[in-house]
Amino acid sequence: MARGIALKDSSRETSLFRARAILAGTLAAVLLLLLLSRLVYLQVTRHDHFTTLSQANRVNIQPIAPTRGLIYDRNGLVLAENLPTFSLEIVPERVEDMEATLAAIGRIIAVSEADLERFYVELKRRRRFEEVPLRFKLSDEEVAAVAVNRHRLPGVEISSRLSRHYPWSNHTSHIVGYVGRIAEPELRAIDTSNYAATTHIGKVGVERSYEDALHGKVGYEQVETNARGRALRVLERTPPVPGKNLHLSIDLRLQVAAEEAFGEEHGALVAIDPKTGAVLALVSMPGYDPNLFVNGIDAETYRALADSPDRPLFNRALRGQYPPGSTIKPVVGLGGLETGTVDPGDHTFCRGYYTLEGDSHRYRDWRKGGHGPVNLHDAINQSCDVYFYDLAHTMGIDKLADYLRHFGFGARTGIDIVGEASGLLPTRDWKRKVHRQPWYPGETLITGIGQGFLLATPLQLAAHVATLSSGGVRLRPQVVATIEDPATGVQQALSPEVLEKVPVKNPDHWRQVVAAMSDVVHGARGTARGIARDITYRLAGKTGTAQVFGIKQDEEYDEEKISKKLRDHALFVSFAPVDDPRIAVAVLVENGGGGSTVAAPIARKVMDRYLVEQAGTVEAAGESPQ
Amino acid sequence: MNTFTDTSPTALLAKRLHLDLPLLMGLLLLAGIGLVTLYSAGGQDMDVVMRQLMRLGIGFAVMFTVAQIPPSALRRWTPWIYGVGMAALIAVLVIGVIGKGAQRWLDLGPIRFQPSEMMKVAVPAMIAWYFAEKPLPPRLSHVFMAVALFLVPFTLVAKQPDLGTALLIGSAGGAALLFAGIRWRLVGYAFLAFIPTAVLAWMYGLREYQRQRILMFLDAESDPLGAGYHIIQSKIAVGSGGIYGKGWLNGTQSHLEFLPERHTDFIFAVFGEEFGLFGAVLLLAVYFFVIWRGLSISVNAQDTFTRLLAGSLIISLLVYVFVNIGMVTGLLPVVGVPLPLLSYGGSSLVTLMAGFGILMSVQTHRKLVNT
Numbered sequence: 001m002a003r004g005i006a007l008k009d010s011s012r013e014t015s016l017f018r019a020r021a022i023l024a025g026t027l028a029a030v031l032l033l034l035l036l037s038r039l040v041y042l043q044v045t046r047h048d049h050f051t052t053l054s055q056a057n058r059v060n061i062q063p064i065a066p067t068r069g070l071i072y073d074r075n076g077l078v079l080a081e082n083l084p085t086f087s088l089e090i091v092p093e094r095v096e097d098m099e100a101t102l103a104a105i106g107r108i109i110a111v112s113e114a115d116l117e118r119f120y121v122e123l124k125r126r127r128r129f130e131e132v133p134l135r136f137k138l139s140d141e142e143v144a145a146v147a148v149n150r151h152r153l154p155g156v157e158i159s160s161r162l163s164r165h166y167p168w169s170n171h172t173s174h175i176v177g178y179v180g181r182i183a184e185p186e187l188r189a190i191d192t193s194n195y196a197a198t199t200h201i202g203k204v205g206v207e208r209s210y211e212d213a214l215h216g217k218v219g220y221e222q223v224e225t226n227a228r229g230r231a232l233r234v235l236e237r238t239p240p241v242p243g244k245n246l247h248l249s250i251d252l253r254l255q256v257a258a259e260e261a262f263g264e265e266h267g268a269l270v271a272i273d274p275k276t277g278a279v280l281a282l283v284s285m286p287g288y289d290p291n292l293f294v295n296g297i298d299a300e301t302y303r304a305l306a307d308s309p310d311r312p313l314f315n316r317a318l319r320g321q322y323p324p325g326s327t328i329k330p331v332v333g334l335g336g337l338e339t340g341t342v343d344p345g346d347h348t349f350c351r352g353y354y355t356l357e358g359d360s361h362r363y364r365d366w367r368k369g370g371h372g373p374v375n376l377h378d379a380i381n382q383s384c385d386v387y388f389y390d391l392a393h394t395m396g397i398d399k400l401a402d403y404l405r406h407f408g409f410g411a412r413t414g415i416d417i418v419g420e421a422s423g424l425l426p427t428r429d430w431k432r433k434v435h436r437q438p439w440y441p442g443e444t445l446i447t448g449i450g451q452g453f454l455l456a457t458p459l460q461l462a463a464h465v466a467t468l469s470s471g472g473v474r475l476r477p478q479v480v481a482t483i484e485d486p487a488t489g490v491q492q493a494l495s496p497e498v499l500e501k502v503p504v505k506n507p508d509h510w511r512q513v514v515a516a517m518s519d520v521v522h523g524a525r526g527t528a529r530g531i532a533r534d535i536t537y538r539l540a541g542k543t544g545t546a547q548v549f550g551i552k553q554d555e556e557y558d559e560e561k562i563s564k565k566l567r568d569h570a571l572f573v574s575f576a577p578v579d580d581p582r583i584a585v586a587v588l589v590e591n592g593g594g595g596s597t598v599a600a601p602i603a604r605k606v607m608d609r610y611l612v613e614q615a616g617t618v619e620a621a622g623e624s625p626q
Numbered sequence: 627m628n629t630f631t632d633t634s635p636t637a638l639l640a641k642r643l644h645l646d647l648p649l650l651m652g653l654l655l656l657a658g659i660g661l662v663t664l665y666s667a668g669g670q671d672m673d674v675v676m677r678q679l680m681r682l683g684i685g686f687a688v689m690f691t692v693a694q695i696p697p698s699a700l701r702r703w704t705p706w707i708y709g710v711g712m713a714a715l716i717a718v719l720v721i722g723v724i725g726k727g728a729q730r731w732l733d734l735g736p737i738r739f740q741p742s743e744m745m746k747v748a749v750p751a752m753i754a755w756y757f758a759e760k761p762l763p764p765r766l767s768h769v770f771m772a773v774a775l776f777l778v779p780f781t782l783v784a785k786q787p788d789l790g791t792a793l794l795i796g797s798a799g800g801a802a803l804l805f806a807g808i809r810w811r812l813v814g815y816a817f818l819a820f821i822p823t824a825v826l827a828w829m830y831g832l833r834e835y836q837r838q839r840i841l842m843f844l845d846a847e848s849d850p851l852g853a854g855y856h857i858i859q860s861k862i863a864v865g866s867g868g869i870y871g872k873g874w875l876n877g878t879q880s881h882l883e884f885l886p887e888r889h890t891d892f893i894f895a896v897f898g899e900e901f902g903l904f905g906a907v908l909l910l911a912v913y914f915f916v917i918w919r920g921l922s923i924s925v926n927a928q929d930t931f932t933r934l935l936a937g938s939l940i941i942s943l944l945v946y947v948f949v950n951i952g953m954v955t956g957l958l959p960v961v962g963v964p965l966p967l968l969s970y971g972g973s974s975l976v977t978l979m980a981g982f983g984i985l986m987s988v989q990t991h992r993k994l995v996n997t
Contacts, residue, residue, distance in 0.1 A: 013762045016807040017933050021925045024801070024941060028917045031948045032910050038955045042865040043903040050865025054878060061858070 066216030094155030177205015277475030392448025472502030541574030692983025871902030
């Protein structure tokens with residue numbers, strides 16, 4: 001303490017502080033004078049201007065909603081448009097007794113509980129002089145009924161708004177998705193001033209993932225109004241900036257053809273252009289009518305959709321996770337070659353089952369008698385399980401998982417639609433973490449034939465075969481091709497995005513695997529040779545079957561005895577033409593049985609449509625817009 | 627200025643009660659103006675006025691209580707108060723991270739506690755405490771330490787995000803440094819260092835949407851549906867008030883719900899509309915009187931701690947007034963800062979009155995020795 005004081009020069013400090021205090025006093029005076037001069041400017045210089053604004057007439061600021069961007073397919077067909085509909089709106093400021101007014105409207109036209117509930121939510125959100133919608137999509141009769149009674153209902157107005165409409169209905173439901181009314185939790189996530197006049201927001205699909213681009217920017221008017229809130233004249237207007245139009249890479253004709261090929265079956269199909277990653281078709285069967293959701297779906301219809309055993313709301317292409325089965329054999333085989341585990345000429349003897357040393361369990365081949373001696377080409381061609389048991393066993397799970405990872409297994413593809421599932425690529429670490437168990441050698445075997453823990457989405461299967469066909473260039477699948485500014489017409493193309501280039505040790509290995517896949521279709525013993533009839537181009541493919549439930553060691557799989565629900569899923573991955581691939585297709589038919597008989601023909605039809613009948617017109621697709 | 631030599635009976639009583647009469651008069655006058663304006667702004671709702679009256683009662687009680695505490699005790703407690711405040715700020719930040727949103731409150735069972743409020747007093751007190759025994763003007767190393775003492779809580783509060791309170795904490799800390807006699811050369815360097823840092827941060831450190839947000843913040847009127855709406859409406863209110871105002875209870879703008887937040891942060895718009903330039907000059911004069919009185923208390927204070935503390939607390943008041951009225955008149959961007967003693971609301975009032983209590987304590991606990 002004493003030392004501290006000794007260092008301080010008290011009188012000097014006092015005078016220093018006094019100087020600073022005088023400065024602070026001067027600063028206070030200057031700042032307050034600055035405020036005063038501002039007040040003089042507002043209250044004296046510009047007094048007349050502000051008086052005009054404030055007197056009998058007052059200024060309101062009214063937001064104007066931007067027009068939502070349109071969505072087209074690659075041939076310019078409109079997939080999402082805005083149609084005018086009439087809605088009933090209420091200006092709260094001009095209503096004396098809200099309860100009575102609502103009751104009076106309820107006697108004229110139908111107003112549901114849900115309408116009222118939503119109305120009250122909106123009422124809180126908006127300013128007193130802004131219209132709040134009560135009912136959408138009024139019929140002509142309802143418009144007339146309200147018009148006749150309008151003199152009794154001050155503050156109630158009929159207005160024409162644009163409402164979202166999806167002309168291709170369930171054909172686009174799993175791609176485009178739909179918009180719906182802005183819900184309470186969404187309010188917190190959006191810029192409320194930009195959505196001041198907006199009633200709808202993208203909920204799923206492209207409508208949701210491209211919400212920012214589609215929405216546009218709000219405009220506003222400074223409107224001079226009288227004391228009752230009625231607009232007298234517009235003082236200043238900033239027009240809204242309309243949302244951007246989206247051009248999808250989806251070919252609707254192809255999409256419709258693919259859906260028709262499914263017939264009554266459920267499942268998914270994804271077609272990708274392997275050169276660009278552009279998604280040409282994305283099918284999840286069955287679909288649903290997205291128009292039901294736009295202006296609020298009634299609880300009963302919704303429950304029927306949500307609880308349906310067909311699960312129409314479930315996007316199988318993006319979110320369905322299935323064992324890929326034999327469809328991964330080409331990539332496993334390629335991994336075997338590229339890691340030096342096997343040579344193309346190596347033979348394995350298939351006697352119908354495979355056993356591990358010190359284990360009595362028989363890992364069975366799908367063909368009871370076995371395939372005899374097979375090399376890689378035969379093994380892919382005939383889908384021999386024993387060959388791949390042996391290959392996977394020699395390769396080990398670590399190398400196997402590493403190689404599969406190059407092809408995108410176990411990770412989201414990054415497609416520009418939200419909600420994609422990541423599938424599952426099992427590893428030792430994963431099993432230790434999730435199951436708290438070590439990895440067993442037998443699990444490596446069944447991973448080698450695409451069973452066990454391994455799961456993939458149909459989208460991942462399509463993306464992986466696209467990667468295989470393009471010599472290892474893994475691209476991000478994209479549904480949107482170009483974004484167009486409707487004001488200027490300028491189109492901005494989204495460029496393909498390379499996610500990874502799979503390392504290529506020896507291009508011959510790749511050629512050999514592709515040749516084997518080609519023989520799956522065109523070879524005399526190929527598992528999908530049934531679809532080769534009258535084909536005019538070379539198609540490479542691989543069939544697959546995913547077990548829905550396991551059968552015991554000594555049991556037989558008898559399709560007839562098993563109920564449809566428990567039957568195997570049929571799979572087919574493919575690309576064509578072999579020399580210059582332009583389309584890669586993955587097909588999954590739920591509970592379809594064998595890949596060769598059910599899934600492969602669907603892929604063939606899609607490829608025919610894309611590669612051969614490209615000149616066909618929209619009408620040829622057999623459907624017209626609803 | 628030397629009121630302690632005043633021997634009139636009132637002055638002696640005030641001295642015994644540890645009240646500073648000129649300061650008290652100024653504050654009561656402001657509170658009175660506030661209640662009158664609030665009655666009009668709150669739609670002539672007596673309940674609102676009564677609630678504010680109760681808050682003012684609590685505020686003045688806090689001031690009176692704090693005034694009884696001798697500055698030496700305040701000085702002893704300062705590091706503890708600062709420490710607790712910092713701990714609470716960090717706690718709020720952690721809970722805020724968990725709650726995924728802006729968090730200012732700490733829920734201590736029945737009491738809701740806003741640590742950032744407390745720091746408005748604790749930060750200048752801590753810097754005053756730190757410089758109390760140091761030779762002044764301070765050495766460079768001491769300046770750095772003092773800057774850290776206010777920059778850390780400033781950053782924590784700004785992150786909440788509560789820019790208004792952060793601004794007040796930062797300016798109180800800066801004022802304490804200036805009163806401590808920091809050399810102008812250092813202030814100049816700090817300013818020069820700030821510019822390139824800000825430019826670099828603008829160019830590389832911020833994302834596009836963050837830049838947009840700052841631009842929007844600086845030019846609120848470009849967003850007439852959001853923040854700009856307040857400004858447009860409050861300028862119309864103040865401007866249409868003219869020289870003499872529209873008269874009490876006659877403000878059309880403020881009574882037709884065109885004016886948002888009209889009884890809290892934007893109450894000056896109601897005042898300006900109803901009492902005009904004439905009333906505004908009077909109001910500013912009262913504020914200036916209170917600031918002048920506070921500065922003279924700090925000049926007469928007997929040691930470094932009380933001097934720095936009193937000085938920076940009164941500068942806080944100046945910042946409150948300037949930022950609030952500047953915002954309402956469209957001179958400054960919109961920051962949530964209330965107008966002292968006029969705005970409706972409780973939490974900042976208590977801190978503010980505690981600050982005035984400290985000023986009174988400093989003034990009335992001086993020993994009668996001539997230094």
